[in-house]
Every structure is written in C-alpha cells, then in structure tokens.
Amino acid sequence: MKGRGTRTLDKDDLKKVTPSAASGKAHFVIVDAIGVTRSLKTASQPLITKPSVPLKDLAMSVMMGATDEDIVSSLAGRLARLNKQLDTDDQRRIRELAGGMELTQFAGKLFSAIDADNIEARALELAGLPIGSDPGDDKRQQVQQQLVSEAAKVLNGELVELIESIRRDKEQTIDHDNLDELVRAEWNKDAASNAQALTGEFADYLKANQDSIAALTIFFSQPYRRRELSYALIRQVLDKLKTDKPKLAPLRVWQAYQQLESRHSLSPSRRRGAGGNPVNELTTLVALIRRVCGWDKTLTPFDDTVRRNFQSWIMQHHAGSGEKFNEEQMHWLRMIRDHVANSFHIEREDLEMSPLDAQGGLGRMHQLFGARMEPLLDELNEVLVG
Structure with a gap:
C-alpha cells in the first residue's frame, strides 16, 4: 500500500477517482491500523x-x-x-x-x-x-x-x-494528536464582527497601497483615467494581494461584505442565487475595489455593473439623431460587453479570441465599424467599467 501511495497522478487523472480533487496528487497519508510500517520494507x-x-x-x-x-x-x-x-x-x-x-x-x-x-x-x-x-x-x-x-x-x-x-x-496540515471535539452547535455571535474585521483589513490594505500600485491609484484618486485600467494592471493588484495577504482572498472578502450588507438590506449580490458568490476572482476583486473606493454604494457584481452601463450607453447612443447600430453591429457590441464582464478590459488582440474569432475576429469587426473601431474599443473600456 505504501508503494501504491507513492504513485503520482496529475489533476485530470486524480479527478477520475476523486472528483473533489483541486490539484494533482502531491502527498499521501498512511493509516497504519495494524503496525505494518513499523518494520523496514525498503532500502530506498x-x-x-x-x-x-x-x-x-x-x-x-x-x-x-x-x-x-x-x-x-x-x-x-x-x-x-x-x-x-x-x-x-x-x-x-x-x-x-x-x-x-x-x-x-x-x-x-x-x-x-x-x-x-x-x-x-x-x-x-x-x-x-x-x-x-x-x-x-x-x-x-x-x-x-x-x-x-x-x-x-x-x-x-x-x-x-x-x-x-x-x-x-x-498546504494542508493534518494534526494526528490534537483532534477537535464538538462542544456545542449554535449561531456564531462573532460572525458579524469577524466579517467587519476582514472587510476593514481589506480596505486598509488597498488604501495603504494606493500610491504604489497603478490600478489602485486610478481607482482612488484618478478615476478619469479609468480607460487605462487593463487586465494586466488589475492582475498586478491580485498577484500582490495573494503574496502579501493570502487570507484576503477576493471571494472570502466578498462573502464578508455580503454577510454585513444582508443584515440591513437585500443587496444585489444576494439576489443572484446560489449564495450570490461570483466565480471570477479578477472581476470579484474589481467589484470589491469599487465598493471600497465608493464607486458603488453596495456590493455589486461586476457583470451587473457592465450590463447596466452598456444598456445606458446604447440608449444614449440611439437617442440622438446620429447613425444607429444595426443588428450585426449590436451582436458584436454584446460580445464585447460579455468579454469585458469576464476579463475587465478588451484589447485589439482579444478580437482574435473565442468567441469573437469564430465570428470573424478583428477583420470582421473592422468591416462592420471601419475607422470607428479603435475609438469604439477605447470608449467601451471607459464606459463599461465606469
């Protein structure tokens, strides 16, 4: 059994036998019920x-x-x-x-x-x-x-x-000696204070780093530069947060904010079903930064923000006397909206990514919008995240 335990498995193979596996097999535990391992079986x-x-x-x-x-x-x-x-x-x-x-x-x-x-x-x-x-x-x-x-x-x-x-x-630590024992089961009276402490620590971290991380500088003090906010800049915030404060994982902080806000009103994050937890770590971080900076008064999923801004932008564009978008152009604009909702930003090169590439990619969008394509991408990067 020890020999079988030392066999490695990558994530895909391990999930075939252990569906809940989150990574490849990196270690194993021997449950030695009868003392088999007390004698030496190998010279390795x-x-x-x-x-x-x-x-x-x-x-x-x-x-x-x-x-x-x-x-x-x-x-x-x-x-x-x-x-x-x-x-x-x-x-x-x-x-x-x-x-x-x-x-x-x-x-x-x-x-x-x-x-x-x-x-x-x-x-x-x-x-x-x-x-x-x-x-x-x-x-x-x-x-x-x-x-x-x-x-x-x-x-x-x-x-x-x-x-x-x-x-x-x-890393998971297994304590063989000091096993936990359930003392009582009741409502955690400290849950709200713990959530408050977590959200407070998160907000303090962002404010402490607002002058050293470009994306935070834009969010806190230079919102007029929001079109410059790119995937790479937001990723920089996420990477530094993971290194400096791994316990401030975006999904964990999201749940803390969600708990605090649900005590007072039914915020948008609570109406989304399945507990209101987003699945994209990057856009979750963006929504949290917006909340801390005051861009949003309540916790708001980023894709909701993008869809709301997109709808307002389309209504304003079609309310004027200028040229209206036709149906195929609207289809492309909706795909761009969905891309931004999942990746925060769109670059010219992203037009060659799925599903945009299957619709003709960069060439087709240029055919549809002509010289307006580049200014349109810049405008959408600004208004959709505003």
Whole structure:
C-alpha cells in the first residue's frame, strides 16, 4: 500500500477517482491500523531528508550558497511536490519571477546538480582524466558546488516569498494528536464582527497601497483615467494581494461584505442565487475595489455593473439623431460587453479570441465599424467599467 501511495497522478487523472480533487496528487497519508510500517520494507532513501525544515528556509539557504546534498535534495523534492498543486495562475506568477523558468524545471536542475553520475562526469572533465579514473572527493565536492550554484541563480527574494505564499495557500496540515471535539452547535455571535474585521483589513490594505500600485491609484484618486485600467494592471493588484495577504482572498472578502450588507438590506449580490458568490476572482476583486473606493454604494457584481452601463450607453447612443447600430453591429457590441464582464478590459488582440474569432475576429469587426473601431474599443473600456 505504501508503494501504491507513492504513485503520482496529475489533476485530470486524480479527478477520475476523486472528483473533489483541486490539484494533482502531491502527498499521501498512511493509516497504519495494524503496525505494518513499523518494520523496514525498503532500502530506498527519501528525497526529502529534512522534512522539519521550512521550505522558505531551504530556499534561502540554497540562494545564499548552501550546496549540502541533504538541503538541495529536500528543496528539490518539496518544490516538485508543490508543483503538482499549482494552477495555471500560480505557474504564470512563478515564471515571471524566475525568468521564464517553470518550477518543475528548477527542481530538475537541483536534482541534476546532486546526481552522482553528473558530478562524476564533470569531475573527470575538470581533472582532465579519462572515464574510469578517480577524480577524488575534492574535485567531486568542487563540481557539486558549481552545479548547485548554477542552478540556484534563478532564486531571488521575490521568488522565494512567492513560493512561500503559494505553499501557505496550498498546504494542508493534518494534526494526528490534537483532534477537535464538538462542544456545542449554535449561531456564531462573532460572525458579524469577524466579517467587519476582514472587510476593514481589506480596505486598509488597498488604501495603504494606493500610491504604489497603478490600478489602485486610478481607482482612488484618478478615476478619469479609468480607460487605462487593463487586465494586466488589475492582475498586478491580485498577484500582490495573494503574496502579501493570502487570507484576503477576493471571494472570502466578498462573502464578508455580503454577510454585513444582508443584515440591513437585500443587496444585489444576494439576489443572484446560489449564495450570490461570483466565480471570477479578477472581476470579484474589481467589484470589491469599487465598493471600497465608493464607486458603488453596495456590493455589486461586476457583470451587473457592465450590463447596466452598456444598456445606458446604447440608449444614449440611439437617442440622438446620429447613425444607429444595426443588428450585426449590436451582436458584436454584446460580445464585447460579455468579454469585458469576464476579463475587465478588451484589447485589439482579444478580437482574435473565442468567441469573437469564430465570428470573424478583428477583420470582421473592422468591416462592420471601419475607422470607428479603435475609438469604439477605447470608449467601451471607459464606459463599461465606469
């Protein structure tokens, strides 16, 4: 059973047998009911020889020059395990700070740096000796130090902090000794105060960073620049929030605001069914920022804001004496509205993305709107998020 437990599975294969799985199989738990594991069944050595040393400490040690085999092996093993839990967004954030390198590639470089065959070959080459000779332990140690140092060049303070924040978010701690016991079941009288504290901490974080994060500067003090708010700028806010304050996850803060507002009135977020929880983390963050900045007086799902603004914009456009949009143009405008509702912003390149590409993409929109296309995209980026 221990052998079966060590078999890895990616997310898709694991979901076939465990539908609730949120990531690939990164660890396993042995429930040893009859003491089978008390006797040694294998001579293999674990990769993670320092399980009690925090991942961040291992990474910092290697970054600062440690080349000890146990430290490097433990770091590589922990990173390989963490890699199986990453989603596409986590992978993107790591690539950006690692110079384009995937976490699995970095772990592979660390493993290679302490591989005995690699070290032996490089040591013989360094000593100028033929295969089969003995280069000596000093040469082997020198080579290992060189290989580890080369692999560790990718590490930097920001990357280590990011890996640590992702680990905290993903890691599950199982306490075998201090098991919880239900004392009583009743309404949580502190729920409202906890929600108030969470929303207050979120608002304080945004205000504290309004001068250092471009998107927050626009939201708080320069709303006339809202057409400049792009997907990349909002993503910057989300990435920093995840790194600095992982407990302030947008969906969690949303639920706290929802709880507070539902005590006083039936806000729009409570009328949406299924608990009123949005599914898009990015647009949830935008709605929360709007709420904190006072753009919205109550918690309002971002897609509701976009649809309301779109309807007002169309009515104003058709109320004048100018040219009206025909049905095919309206179809395109509605698709752009839906794209903004899900991605916050639309760029010229987005016209080649689904479902717009299936309708003819950039070329077809240019045929329909001509020279008005570029100014129209700028205008929609402004009015739909206003």
